[in-house]
Amino acid sequence: MAGITNSAFRRLCAEYGGGLYVCEMVTSRALVERTPESMRIIKHAPEEEIRSIQLYGVEPNTVRAAVRMLVEEDRADHIDLNFGCPAPKVTRKGGGSALPWKTDLFEDLVRAAVDEAHKGEIPLTVKVRKGIDDEHMTFREAGKIARDLGVDGIAIHGRTTNQHYAGKADWGSIGELREQLPDIPVIGNGDIFAAEDAVAMVEQTGVDAVQIGRGVQGKPWLFGDLQNALSGSAERFHPSLGEVAGAFRRHAELLIEHFEDEFRGLQDLRKHVAWYFKGYQVGGETRSGLAKVSSMVELDELLGQLDASGPYPGRAAEGSRGRAGSAKRPHLPQDWLESRTMNSEHKAMISHAELDISGG
Ligand SMILES: Cc1cc2nc3c(=O)[nH]c(=O)nc-3n(C[C@H](O)[C@H](O)[C@H](O)COP(=O)(O)O)c2cc1C
16 A cells, blocks of 8 residues: 555564555556656565555556566565556546556557566555446456456456545455456455454355455454464454554554654654544544654653553544545546447546556
């Protein structure tokens, strides 16, 4: 997740339980150009055993070069190609989750990535949304194309582009893809906020794995809960306020290590405050102090104001979190929906769909 799953947060999650922790999405062009930010994104700590990198790209040759770079320089153990981004500034140019509508370009991109990844025996997966809107589904064709090209798995977010993160994810589409592609792993995504949701998704759809987005924001112990639930244990993490504060502080330490800068690390921590302390008794002044924290001394002072014995608040700490927004008509290039293949104007425009994007 862009802006969330840097090496610091992945390490924190892994301290609670197992999982495949994917880095923040990196654009293939920036990676090929070795921009400092893209090199930061793909950085892994030595204890991260599976280096899982998510790429975004719209030009087959650039995607090919990015995958080749990762493989030849031994920088990844798993590569995922993201086609889930709903941001208007990307879909307006034909990128992100608008792209699988154009099956010719989708095919060229996935082929380039699979070819290069498999030369180095690195597994390559793809991530898609179910479609652009209810009248323009893309997951069936995208799934078939990706499977026929030899991908090692496909993740589907059960929302359309126009839903962004609003409404309920449609697990029916996830189950349908699972049935359609019996020969490759299908990974289900959407609305898993607790371990019980993951168990329900597996039961209802038959998916081989689940993928988690917003649910882990402020809840790095969710993967510990998942590991327990999927192995049949009823044990769950129900942290006291003191334990949440401890996890928050650990997150701070890891961020400072990751960014190699105390201020930058704590600046990144600020956005996590509301998620961690959702439902807990934390005074307004302490909350706003945490949201502006800029040194470890200050952080310790603020956390010291909390009642460490404050109990786990139950439902108030659970449920959905993070981005929701509302459904919006998708922004698409002119005539995008007229045909499933690219015309010359679309071809001329598509390279502009790679700039400054974030999300899925
Ligand atoms: C802040 C934010 C950043 C995201 N970044 C990415 C990303 O980089 N790559 C990706 O595949 N999905 C990204 N997503 C989408 C999530 O992975 C996931 O598909 C979506 O949130 C639905 O799952 P959920 O209901 O579990 O949150 C992002 C979502 C959010 C809220």
